[in-house]
Amino acid sequence: xxxxxxxxxxxxxxxxxxxxxxxxxxxxxxxxxxxxxxxxxxxxxxxxxxxxxxxxxxxxxxxxxxxxxxxxxxxxxxxxxxxxxxxxxxxxxxxxxxxxxxxxxxxxxxxxxxxxxxxxxxxxxxxxxxxxxxxxxxxxxxxxxxxxxxxxxxxxxxxxxxxxxxxxxxxxxxxxxxxxxxxxxxxxxxxxxxxxxxxxxxxxxxxxxxxxxxxxxxxxxxxxxxxxxxxxxxxxxxxxxxxxxxxxxxxxxxxxxxxxxxxxxxx
Amino acid sequence: xxxxxxxxxxxxxxxxxxxxxxxxxxxxxxxxxxxxxxxxxxxxxxxxxxxxxxxxxxxxxxxxxxxxxxxxxxxxxxxxxxxxxxxxxxxxxxxxxxxxxxxxxxxxxxxxxxxxxxxxxxxxxxxxxxxxxxxxxxxxxxxxxxxxxxxxxxxxxxxxxxxxxxxxxxxxxxxxxxxxxxxxxxxxxxxxxxxxxxxxxxxxxxxxxxxxxxxxxxxxxxxxxxxxxxxxxxxxxxxxxxxxxxxxxxxxxxxxxxxxxxxxxxxxxxxxxxxxxxxxxxxxxxxxxxxxxxxxxxxxxxxxxxxxxxxxxxxxxxxxx
Numbered sequence: 001x002x003x004x005x006x007x008x009x010x011x012x013x014x015x016x017x018x019x020x021x022x023x024x025x026x027x028x029x030x031x032x033x034x035x036x037x038x039x040x041x042x043x044x045x046x047x048x049x050x051x052x053x054x055x056x057x058x059x060x061x062x063x064x065x066x067x068x069x070x071x072x073x074x075x076x077x078x079x080x081x082x083x084x085x086x087x088x089x090x091x092x093x094x095x096x097x098x099x100x101x102x103x104x105x106x107x108x109x110x111x112x113x114x115x116x117x118x119x120x121x122x123x124x125x126x127x128x129x130x131x132x133x134x135x136x137x138x139x140x141x142x143x144x145x146x147x148x149x150x151x152x153x154x155x156x157x158x159x160x161x162x163x164x165x166x167x168x169x170x171x172x173x174x175x176x177x178x179x180x181x182x183x184x185x186x187x188x189x190x191x192x193x194x195x196x197x198x199x200x201x202x203x204x205x206x207x208x209x210x211x212x213x214x215x216x217x218x219x220x221x222x223x224x225x226x227x228x229x230x231x232x233x234x235x236x237x238x239x240x241x242x243x244x245x246x247x248x249x250x251x252x253x254x255x256x257x258x259x260x261x262x263x264x265x266x267x
Numbered sequence: 268x269x270x271x272x273x274x275x276x277x278x279x280x281x282x283x284x285x286x287x288x289x290x291x292x293x294x295x296x297x298x299x300x301x302x303x304x305x306x307x308x309x310x311x312x313x314x315x316x317x318x319x320x321x322x323x324x325x326x327x328x329x330x331x332x333x334x335x336x337x338x339x340x341x342x343x344x345x346x347x348x349x350x351x352x353x354x355x356x357x358x359x360x361x362x363x364x365x366x367x368x369x370x371x372x373x374x375x376x377x378x379x380x381x382x383x384x385x386x387x388x389x390x391x392x393x394x395x396x397x398x399x400x401x402x403x404x405x406x407x408x409x410x411x412x413x414x415x416x417x418x419x420x421x422x423x424x425x426x427x428x429x430x431x432x433x434x435x436x437x438x439x440x441x442x443x444x445x446x447x448x449x450x451x452x453x454x455x456x457x458x459x460x461x462x463x464x465x466x467x468x469x470x471x472x473x474x475x476x477x478x479x480x481x482x483x484x485x486x487x488x489x490x491x492x493x494x495x496x497x498x499x500x501x502x503x504x505x506x507x508x509x510x511x512x513x514x515x516x517x518x519x520x521x522x523x524x525x526x527x528x529x530x531x532x533x534x535x536x537x538x539x540x541x542x543x544x545x546x547x548x549x550x551x552x553x554x555x556x557x558x559x560x561x562x563x564x565x566x567x568x569x570x571x572x573x574x575x576x577x578x579x580x581x582x583x584x585x586x587x588x
Contacts, residue, residue, distance in 0.1 A: 016346065023376045030373065031364045103360035110324055110354035111377035111425075112346050266326055267287065 015258050016114035024113065024121020025128070027104075032125075043086045043133045047078040048140075054201065065203065068232060075146045076228040077200030079137050079155070080162065083130040084220055087163045088191055091126040091170030092183045098122070099174065105265060115265055116258045119175075123167040123257070130163025131156050141231070149233025158230065161246040162223040168250070169219075171257035175264050194220040199228075222246050274338060275301050277429050277460045278323060283332035285318050285484075292318050294484035295332065300429075305461040307478030309471045309569065315484040316464035317357060320431050323462065324354055337428055350378070353422030353430040357437060359414055363407045367398055367417055370406060371424065378425040389424065396420040396450060412443030416450065423454070430454070432463045436470060448473055468569040480573055487576045492569055499575050500567040501529040503545035505552075507538045508560035516557050523555070524548060532575055536560075539571065 032039070051074070059070030066073065098104040109115050138155055141147050173186045197204070197211065198220040204212050215221040222242040229235035236242070278300035285293035293315040300306040308316040321327035323336055325345025334341035336348045362370050371389045372382040382389065393399045396416040401409060409417065415435065422430060435451065436444040451474055455461065465471050471478055472492045479489045488495060496502070509516050517533045520540065527548045529541040542548050545564045552562075 020377075020379070023373075026376065027362070027373050030369065031362065034364050102363060103358045104362060106356060106358065107360035107362075108377055109326065110349065110352070110356065111374065112350045112379065113377045114346060266328065 013255070013259055013262075015116045015255065017116050017120060018114075020113045021117035021120040021124065024108065024118050025124045027108075028121065028125040029128070040133065040136065043082060043089075044136060044140075046085070047082040047137055050078050051075060066234075072146060072148075072232070073228075074200060075141055076231040077198070077224045079134060079141065079231070080158075080220060080223040080227040081195050081198075081200055082137055083134040083159050083162050084166050084191065084194070084223070086133040087126040087130045087166040088170045088187070090129050091122060091167045092174055092177075092186060093180070095122050095171060095174045096177060096180065096183070105261075109265070115262055119171060119258050119261045123164065123171055126167030126170065127160055127163030130166070131159045134159040138231075147231050149231065151230040151233055151235070155227055155230050158223055158226045158243075158246070161243075161250060162219065165219045165246060165249045165253060168253035168257050172253070172260060175257055175260035194218045199224050216245065219246060219249050276335075277302050277337060278306075278462065279333070279335045280319075281333040283319070283322065283334055284330045285315070285322060285327060286330040287318070291330075292484050293322070296479075296481070296484070296486045298479055298486065298489065300460060300462055302460055303458045304476040305455055305463060305474050307471045307475035308462070308464040308481055309466070309468065309475075309478050309573070310464075310481035311466055313483075314466075314481040316481055317433055319481075320354075320433050320462060320464055324349055324352055324431060350425065351428040353425065353427035355415075355418045355422045355430075355432045355435055357434045359411075359418070361406045361414055361417055361421070364405070366403050366405055367393065367409070368402045370417060371421060374421045375424050380425065385424070392420040392423050395423075395453065410443070412439055412446065415439060415443070415447060419447075419450070419454075423459075428460060430459050430461045432461060434464055434466070436465075436467065444470075468573065472569055480569075480576060482577045488572070495572050496567050496569060499530075500541040500571045501543040502567055503542050504565055504567045504571050505540040505542060505545060505548055506561075506563040506565070507540070507557060508562070509536050509538055510558035510560060513538060520552075520555070520557065524551065527551075530575060532578070534574065539574065541567065541571065541575070 051071070055071035055074050059074075062070040064070075105115065105118050108118050135156055138147065138152065142152070169190075170186070173183070177183065197207070198215060198218050204215045204221065207215070222245045225236055225242045226239060226246075229239050276299050278298070280299075281297050282295050283293055283297065284291060284295055296315075296319065298306075308319060310316055318327055322329055322334055322341060325341060325348060329342050337351055339348050341348065362373065365373065368389070371393070375382045375385060375389065390399070393402055396419055398413065398416055398420060401413060406414065406417065419432075419435070432451070436447050439447065448470065455474065461474075463471070463474060475492060477489070477491055479486045480495070481487065488499070490498070513533055513536050517531060517538050520538070521528060521531050524540070527542050527544045529543065531541065532539045540548065549562070549564055
């Protein structure tokens with residue numbers, strides 16, 4: 001009897017994607033309606049604490065930066081970073097619970113929905129949270145008088161891109177994670193340095209030249225630049241490059257989480 | 268959803284192999300599952316049953332051999348196959364934050380069905396699995412048996428041509444297990460083709476029309492449960508719990524009663540004598556009076572077949588966590 005060898009190689013990887021990923025997003029949204037209050041609170045309080053302590057407290061001793069008070073300077077940066085945290089929590093701990101504890105991925109991929117669509121649905125949900133939480137904080141900033149340009153209406157677009165990038169990065173980590181403990185490294189070694197050195201608390205121009213180049217490799221740096229430009233109405237000269245950099249991140253990071261999750265689940 | 272091919276074979280596996288970390292967990296198995304039957308994969312944990320069903324629904328790529336499901340190629344057309352499958356996997360993978368009804372609705376959507384269009388069917392399935400009164404309860408609050416029943420109701424939403432049940436009663440208490448068997452028999456009545464994996468011989472006996480016995484990735488035997496029992500061990504088994512020198516007694520007894528025995532097996536101190544004349548054997552045994560803790564004459568089961576074929580018990584000390 002003849003035997004065929006069926007090869008599976010990452011080089012032959014073809015994503016199996018249709019609009020079915022929207023159903024996975026819908027599932028996540030439905031679950032979210034059960035706990036949104038507590039989740040929103042947590043993500044909202046933190047940037048407000050930073051804003052109060054650093055912007056109001058520390059800011060009293062700091063001269064104006066780029067023509068802005070310290071409070072005005074850090075507010076858009078905190079807006080940007082809050083979307084990073086919200087998305088990253090969702091697509092690490094949230095996704096890992098679905099993957100490893102609730103086995104939701106396993107359940108869904110017994111139906112015509114593909115694993116690629118499940119991963120994409122989770123990434124879309126991460127981006128949704130970025131837009132939702134970012135918009136709520138933007139609204140509060142508006143009420144606090146920290147928004148000085150109608151260009152701020154474009155901020156949700158930046159949040160979409162930032163949400164996609166951090167969702168994809170987090171999903172890569174999740175697809176490789178053996179346990180919950182490993183996520184602490186992701187937050188401490190990757191996200192916290194980004195939070196501190198992406199130009200939220202001081203302009204990256206104050207850093208040594210090498211560090212400034214390094215900042216361009218950090219998606220949060222671009223989000224901060226764009227948010228600050230749009231909120232203050234003073235877009236930086238290279239804002240189009242910031243936008244292109246975010247788009248490039250989204251494209252480059254598109255396949256790795258799909259591929260890695262397949263390697264984990266389809267064996 | 269009866270438009271598919273009307274051929275008799277629902278699954279055809281030929282020399283199916285699955286390598287995993289350099290080891291063949293499924294090692295060249297061939298079998299057919301026919302329309303309308305309940306086909307069992309019976310074997311201990313690690314026999315390759317779950318891997319086999321995962322290949323059927325496309326979650327485990329095939330290393331070698333051929334696998335056709337509903338006339339479609341299991342490797343490349345797996346999405347098309349899954350449209351017509353219902354799968355109840357071994358793990359509990361319901362959405363704990365959602366209600367019973369929401370779980371049903373979401374699953375309908377995964378199959379591209381609009382819950383509003385098939386609300387009547389969803390209600391009927393909950394009825395069938397005795398879950399109607401819990402429709403709006405959160406899954407977290409359900410008992411183990413109810414969760415399992417919901418997983419089965421969920422797997423029937425798309426009116427599947429093939430229902431895969433992977434260890435459907437593992438982890439349930441005996442009462443919940445018996446209730447579930449009853450409901451699975453009702454589903455069987457509807458002539459849905461079922462592929463069942465189990466390590467419970469009682470489950471296999473009660474539900475399967477035909478089965479294969481698997482061990483270490485290979486198929487040892489195939490047939491109807493009762494025919495397998497008749498072929499390998501005969502209708503009855505006499506169990507003797509021997510007090511001293513069991514091997515010597517095995518030799519002595521099998522020699523003396525060769526005319527009554529179809530075979531024997533010694534496991535520890537327990538000697539199993541397979542026979543078609545149990546009462547006569549018991550009578551004649553009185554004369555020899557082997558020193559026994561106990562003796563037990565009972566009907567032979569698939570467990571005895573498995574013991575004879577593999578030399579080990581199927582579900583030793585059947586205790587579930």
